[in-house]
Amino acid sequence: MFTIRKKNISILIALWVWNTISMMSQTVISGVIREASNRQAMPEVVCMLTDASGNTMLDYGFTDKEGKYSLRTTHEGDSLILTTRMMSYRTVTLRLPNQSQTKDILMQDDNFKLKEVVVKADPITQRGDTINYNVAALKSAKDVAIVDVIKKLPGVEVSESGKISYQGKAINKFYIEGMDMLGGKYSLATTTVPVDAVASIQVLENHQPIRALEETQLSERAAMNLKLKKGKKLRPVGQATLGGGLSDEHFKFLGAISALHLNEKGQSLLSLKGNNSGTQLANELIEHTYQTGSVFGTLPYTPTALVSPSEGYLPPIPAQNGIFNESYMGTYNRLFKLKKDWEIKVNGSYLDEQLENQQKETTIYDVTGENPLTIISNQASESHHRQSNLSFQFTKNATKQYVNNQLRLTGDWSEAYSQLTGTNPSQQDFEQPFFLVENKLNYIGKTKSNQFAFNSYLRYQSQPQEVCFSDGDSLMQNQQRDEKRFYTTNDIQMAYYSGPSELSLTAGFKLETNRIRSSMNEVPEFLKDSVTSSQWNYLEAGVFVRPSYVFKGKGYNINLTVPLIWQKTDAGKQGSDKQSFHHFVWTPSLRFYWKFHHFWEFMATGSYKHSPTSYMNLNDTYYYKNRNLLQRGIDGLGMDKQTQGSLNLYYRNPFHAFWSRLNMTYTQNKSDLISGYDFIGTQPIYTWQMANRSYKQFNVRGNVGKIVDAIQTNLDVSIGYSHTLYTQYQQKTLRETRSNQGYFIFNSNTRITSWWDWELTWNSVVSHNNGYETLWNHQLATNMTFSFGKWTFIPKLDYTRNQLDASQFKDAALLHAALRYKLKTWSIDLQCDNLLDTQEYVVRTFNGINQYDQLYVLRPRQIMVKIRFMF
């Protein structure tokens, strides 16, 4: 007992000694802090003790109610720094010897000015596969609709027609707050939703829209999603615009109202627009993601006109500069979100658009030959498109089941008128109606290890079209062309998954019937012994199997597909024997995709296709598509063989706002059928011949997009080159053509100061064919935005320089200016277009045999006042 007690006491003494020594080696700085003016004690003053360098904090604390503080440290340096801080008082910093002491401090009043800060959101952030583009950080004062910002996003391109691509690939879906109301007609939304209503634009990379396929079928395409600002989500969002002005003494108007509304039960978009001031509304109704998804290819969304005025080469300038229009459009779109995973969509639109166009075309056929033929065609044309569309879609998109059915009805009552002067003068009237009904049904059912799918596509279209030519007052010719086509493809698919492998087998069939009735009255003399009226009936049936194997490794996948098709084509003219053709077609393809780094992707593809040419060319009948284009088919089917390969490298780093891609493609095509022009006098005839045709093209393209913070600039550079060797047919002669073309596009968007933005685009294209002149076409587009409070001034210049020959160039400059006064929800614009009143745009092209000179009449000077209300 005595021993234990003694031991306890020893331990206690040792602890006391150790504590005392510790306390003795500790420095304690304490004191009272008071206001210098009135000597009152100051509580809550921040007190910090650091080493002599100020880089290491040793202790900190706060004064109590009586202004007392106490700081301790065991630091061994010679001196310490004591700092006392409080807002609205001058900071006190004292260097003290490293020894315990009492230090009372007086603090002086100070006019403390807080450094006010508003943090700008990062323009681009990434979360998983989603890249967020912050609209507030990217928009400028001149931007009105969200498409104006989408065009500036690095990695994203928007074509003239409104189609959006990400990293060179078209997006597969466009969502607004996660809902796909518009399908492929998303231009209705991008040109409607005000830029001030959107918080961010999301790009969903590798987006698989079908939930049942999320874990099995990868997608290398992206989707886009608009995230609206919080205050805009439960009330209508949109804008209403009214404008009027003058152009060449003609009154110009603009009226538009668009409203988007969304809540958790669905979305709706109503849009009513009309103008005659240069905005073509048909572009807003283009279906950008349409496909029928069959081994037999995809039909066009709307059928190509059987008769139409010659359109020629469209000038590479913004369409608004060359459009003469009177356009009206109404569209209503509604998405109903039913119970979980179910939705119904209704989309309807009506378009009534009149377009006028004046162009002069001088074509020199066989320009380098011994007997070139010159045809001059001066055309003033008016087209009147009237089209209505109605579609109903029902979708169930669940993780184990996908059902989608879409029924579409389209009616079109278009007509056109054209006045031709020159080599083959005439007046032409075109009737171009068509009617179309289509149904697409898709079903996917999934279990743990396998999947079943069924797809059915049905379409019926009728095109009873006609063109009349008149020379003065008397009718010369009347051409009728009436096509009635029925088309269906149906297939089922079974897929089996095991580990990293997926094996699927698809089997299906196609059936197509087509009846083409062609009738020409008042046959010209040179066609007296030819077939000019007939009825051809076609039946094409095919069955196919498509085995496919996918192997998914870590970060890569390999996809091999080998479709095998047996196809029978029957073609017969009424009153004659039927011809039958049987073909065995195979179109294997291989794709390798590798994401070898968080920022890098690589893809290689290869495909081969061996298939018959289109049955539509199988006829012996001459018919006019327009006065300058007489066509005839051929008495047989040819065979096409195509080989294609591509290598693609992608880099994207959202953290550094840097996107780039490099694509190389090689295509080789051989056929025993070729088409081209023959001539009878000055009448070109487009015809088909049984002859060997070859086509080889090598294409390389690169693109870089970057936001450079240091100079507040969004940069985009594209460069491309293609080399093509191909066979052309003209006037009973086959010719080999060698063509080289290159392009360079530079675009920059710079915030020079807080009130001055500058956008610059430079586009150069060079082409060289068959030893002909090398032709350069340059385009410069630049605009500035000056913002002063509520005022914005936007001058803009579009300048083109086109080379016609070694010493001749044709310049065109279009100067525009806009002045805007903007309040929170209202703005008034004074817009002046083509201030220099530039009249025409000229361009020359050469295709290896023929030289084409086109002259387009441009919109004259125009002044408009527009009032816009945003809600």
Place this chain on the structure above:
Amino acid sequence: MKNIILFISLVCLCTNVAHGQYIVAVGGGDPEMNASKRDTIAQCDVQVKYELKFIPDTMKRDKYKTQTMVLRMNTKGVSVYQEYGKYRSDSVSAARTRNGKIRLSDQNEAIKYQTQARDNITIAKSWPENNQLLVRELIGLDGTFTYTEEKPDFGWQVDFSQTKEVAGYNCHSAKGSYAGRDYQVWFTTDIPISDGPWFFCGLPGLILEASSLDEEFFYTCMSIQQGTGPVTLRSLDDAFKTTREKFLKAKRKNKEASSAERMKAFGDKIQSSNISTNNRKRVYNPQEKY
């Protein structure tokens, strides 16, 4: 012009009516009503807005929610922290209140600023005493709860050598823990107020950025402005005074309640035949684990 107005009306008719939380007077009109009482606890010297980003469901770590929060404080450290929409709503109400009364239209105007905030929490620091904080929150239909306790001790480990610029201010790093989570924060001594978003405090400068080390909660400063007006707190007269433990328990119970349980809580106040039978518990990831 008439046709334009007709068209706009047609647009509004054709689209869904927004589901707002507006008050409608029985019988119509714009009557006066009693305004919520507010107490001024300090004059605002500094106002800081933060973005709170958090994971509501730990099983879906790629899904975030964000909320804007505001901290209004005076130089002595008295502050109120709450959701920004709620602050704006309170400001509008306060501005339109006369003699304790507010018009129905003005109250609906104020309601417009309220958002679907995750939290209705209000945290007042250095209130009622210097070393205390007060928490106030409306929890479902259970009512408003409040508790007072000592300011939390995060056990800060300051690393003065680590610096970073946040919102244009030079900041130092510190690490600490509270209620089951570890945090790293960035504070600036250039603003010598010992405060920050949520419960963060106790450093020799204002905290401008904070994140939990499990990457589930992030606070980022969005703006710093000279403060104006008073720092107010809604009256506690109708609040149920409790302890922190009971408060957290009641909050968890409310947040995790299924749709059916919430409907049941209405009792006979609900007159819809559309009663939910969904008994699945909701997901709740509280920042205070205990």
